[in-house]
Amino acid sequence: MRLGRTAVVLGGSAAGLCAAGALAAHFDEVIVLERDELPVEAEHRRGVPQSKHPHFLLNSGRRAIGALFPGFEEALINAGGLHLMPSMDAAYLDGEGWSARKKASMTMIYSSRVLIERVLRDQVHELGNVVVREGVSAGGLSFRGGEVAGVDDLEADFVVDAMGRGSPVSGWLAAAGWPEPEVRTLDAKVTYTSRWYELPASPPESWWWRHLVIMPTPDKGSHPPEHEFLVNFFPIEGNRAIACMGSWGLEMPRTTEAFIGSARRVRTPLFAEAMDKSTPTSEVHLTRSTGNKWRRYDLLKAPARRLAFVGDSICAFNPFYAQGISSAASSALLLRGHLQAASSVSGDFSARFLAAQRKSLNVPWSLAMARDQGYSFAEGTEKLPEWRRKLVAAVSGPAFSFIVGAAREYAVVDEHFARVFNMDESLRDFMTNPRVIAGLLRYRVRTALGRQRVPFNFDPLAEPPARDYSTAAAR
Template sequence: MPDLARSHAVVIGAGMAGLTAAQAISRHFRKVMIIERDALPAEPAPRSGTPQAQHAHMLLAGGLKALQTLFPGFENDLAEAGAVKIRTGKDIRWERPGFDPFPIRDLGFDIFSMSRPLLEAVTRRRVLETPNIGICMRSRATKLVASRDTMRLEAVRYESEDGPAVTVEAELVVEASGRCGLTLQLLEELSLQKPEETEIGIDQAYASTIVERSIDHDADWLGNIVLPSAPASSRGAFLFPIEKQQWLLSIGGNHGDAPPGDRAAFMDFVKSLRTPTIYDAVRDARPVTDIVRYQLPCSTRRHFERLEAFPAGLLAIGDALCRFNPVFGQGMSVAAQEAVILDRLLAEDVLVERLARDFFAALQDTIATPWGVAVTDFVYPATRGVRPADLAQRLQYGAALTRLAAEDPEVHRLTAEVSQLLKPQAALRDPALAARVMSLI
């Protein structure tokens, strides 16, 4: 039951980060309000506040585990809503340079494949079943109100479409809006240092469409991933099975190699991929949606953990903390894991004056693994940012590890567990494993 000593919390944003944060907080506060700009659909449907939602998304095993922790029985909810159960290593065919395909193995655990709107709808339905959470839709948070004397957040001001501006008091506010604009604005107003930002400029562009998945599809896979032959080319694709017997196809490139928006040119791009597998599967498939496009200039990590001063009663979560290249499919899963960490800290009765410091510090191990993957974008010479001094060694190690994983099922499983955010990246540097990898370099 919520601790009655904690009265009111506010979450800004009703995306996956905001919904999971609200659920975590609801266990420790009498009332939680979510402020959301959009009108949220009752059924799965795209909305303007998540322009990337019509593209391929992957709920990694680590994210599924976190959601199961926050919402017991969540896997059953996904299955009942039509999400497709995927056996890791077996049902998705990976085509990567030198391995077309990568060895097919049952790695022992499942994930689910679905559209982002379906995942949000299932999560939102569970949130709305929590009695002490309410969502204030068609409302825009405009200002965080804090005391300069105590450096403590006191209230949130928001505007709604059908009423005057409202100021609501809160003991805890979590910004899950992605851009982190209100938090950065407040730090400036209080003359506090803003977090340093690390950027990896990848200029990622992708285009997506949903097509019918033929019931006569007789291949030994449900979905397919084609990885590019980097650095020579950045062209890759994801073909994922989703609800309603459909496939969601996303194609992408970076640094100016943007997929086109008209159907014929889109299919020409698919045909130009390194392997023909996806093109052969979808060339005669009936389109269900138009082609939608999206661009992300860079991955961004805000180092809140380095700040010496931060307003008490305020947190940032999800993309507000770290925005990853969407190609790696990490954002939603990391946000859910961050919410589980927040739940744990609140259960430990961490004082509000220490909560931000402890929260930002506790997240670093969770962020380190996916950010370590994002750093591999420096394989492309045009990628902007500070290149790691040991980039060549990292890439060599990764290539040798991939070759070892192709040969050894146990190493394959371990690499999958790390990429699925079930184990930390440090597991890939275990001395015994590292010695085997180095022998291949």
Template sequence: MTAPHSSTRRVLVLGGGLAGTLAAAALAPHCDETIIVERHRLPTSPQPRRGLPQARHAHMLWSGGAEAVESLLPGTTSRWLSQGAHRVPLPTGMVSLSPGGWFRRWPESHFLITASRDLIDWGVRAGLDDHPRIRFIQGEPTRLLGDHARITGATIRRPDGTKETMHADLVVDAMGRTSCATRWLGDLGVPSIPESIIDAGVTYASRRYKAPAGTPTSWPVIHIQADPRTPAPGKIASIVPIEGGEWLVSLSGTRGGEPTSDSEGYEAYAAQARSPLVAEILARAEPLGPVTVTRTTANRRHHYEKLGRRMPNGFVAIGDSATALNPVYGHGMSAAAQGARALAEVASRQGDITSRGFTRHAQRAIARPATAAWMLATGQDIYYPDSRGKKPNLVDRVTSAYVHRLIHTATGDLTTTNALTNVMTLQTDVGALAHPAVLLAALRGPRLPALTGPDLTLAEQRVLNAPGRRAVTQA
């Protein structure tokens, strides 16, 4: 099947979330028309939208992702900050208990953006307002058009139930974890897409809190990590400051150690993490609503990039449609943003999005930042008890031992801290951890003695010392 000939270049983006809107921004300069298809009505302000249950959980946009967004839609960071988002300096603005001990809060080298997901998505959509080549339509994709060699469009079911055939020179799958594209491609004769799954069985439970009176506006991200080397389910607790003087608190546990949806037991679960710090802080804050739980957290990757020349022209997948990550590591948005920037770079380099092999090269470029995020997530999740999917081999075990040595060293060494932060923020790939200076630092070990507790400022300590609503006991 081929589309009717037209000199007009059209891009069809299936999905109006963060990945889809950024892909549209990336491709708009290289086509005449970009249509974003979203099945739910999108709000015109930072409000919740249907079809995004993960919006009720904590989100972080690392500097590597924020810079990618800014390169595609200049002014987005200012738009976020003007609405109350936080620019958190790293490692200065993070209090973190790693598997190797408490991290120090060295001077700023990187940053992250924290805000509600509603604000982050709105800030990106607002950057597309009045764009002459981009428009949104409401509808639900039901199948792809074309054949095994070229995808030529999609069938869209409109809100009134009618179906519309929409032809395009390029179709972008940004439908996320619920995408049916692999099945639709199979129906057209495209070879099976290789898939990887690593599932630690993580359950997420999140709740909003009002920050206590007197809390500094520069309140840090608090993150109590699990240690996957211990033979017990991992339990993680995080506090992320967002707009409006609120905190988004997310607790998570791997299979066998899941957090509760019960409001009464929520803070008690937080006390079961490797440090009771989050529970102690929450005892001084005001809960603002019920606990929201999600269990869709498996790391799942569709390796489109491995199809090579069998990859059909006219189709690319981006964001969670290609690589969905355990949200506890906070890399999903950043990897999607960097994938969109890579898509823009390939389009600029090749000059024609309809050229033979464009989608093959684009998919490989999208996969590169996703690979770094995948390795960071699965390198931890693969070791939790009862984790399902691939089991660690010798290379995995050697790599894990080296990374743990780096984490331990970073608790008292600035060189190693900067290297790890470079990788964690997706500013560089994991190969940077093999730099001779980093190898030497790992061999030498931490230069400073281990901290015996969290590295808190006097203002933060005052919040912790204030009378709480209840006593906290660690299980």
């Protein structure tokens, strides 16, 4: 059903493009206002500095974008994206050593952020009633009563804010008489730094893996700070990889020399060796703007009508958890569902959408809090009392490793843990599922008896084991 003549989307990155896909069937014209001049190819631009770092496209995000733009996944793979099974294609260092390889339920598409956005732009260009206006900075909203009526001098029947963490829309609304929304925050002082590499044309025979993951050490003793880093050698299109190191609360290398030096001090020599065998193609890129931030427009008694929010403009996450694009796409798909069921975007439409969106955002928000609340240096409204913080800090890391171990042994734990990771299931639902609880208890007993079927903790100083242990897990 057509719900109006013109809809305007503020911002043309992944969130804004997904929003445009949601709006296209319900308005005569959809106008996307983007401050940057958008590149034709998959290239970095000023408005998306985080594009220089790895981006996981979670399964929930893949499905949401695919529903908005049928054929997106095939187009991304045809453009160079890699469809891989992490449990078979990634060398994963967790706990005291390498994990075993085995088939699992989760697959992922690996690519750069810039390729995801380029393919999304291609999909949007195929929508005949969507126009992207580049080099345009929105200066404010116009209003009619309690409704948004346009952007600057542009009249609109509906507006979507997709301007990211720094969105000025809450300030525009406050200037027009709305109360400032409550803002929930937690900044765990995450910093991450990346450098791009071209992989060797003929990789060493020992490189059975495509993705290298090094989790922070569980060791509480003395060790180099680099052992606390979360490290990825992340494959992308064009036979390239992004070498990335990140941490909670630690100083990260900013120069090429410091980056290489830190790489040689992480928990396994494999990371630095992979960099040595590859050819660097970029500078070192560092990002600090990583705090969790949720603008609670849903708590306003009378939110502005004919207005919606997607992506970081309403809820931004610690990027370590790879939730940003997928959460934005899920919000856009949710918006499309509400538009399909609506006879008007006036009245309480925006309030009803915000209420439904709250339930959707609670899933990734709870996952981010589950770890970030354990850090003593974390700051924000969601900072816990010290006794609770210590409890979270003591439990979250070991619990994660324990669940990963149980997932190696039991398909039901693996299946539901993959759903949690991909934002298809809440952590609460996972932890109260009787079949999952049974699998975790069985794993605890088998671990106590030393009877695990799939070995783990292979020497981190050696090459990760190439053997496929899927048969052992099946037994």
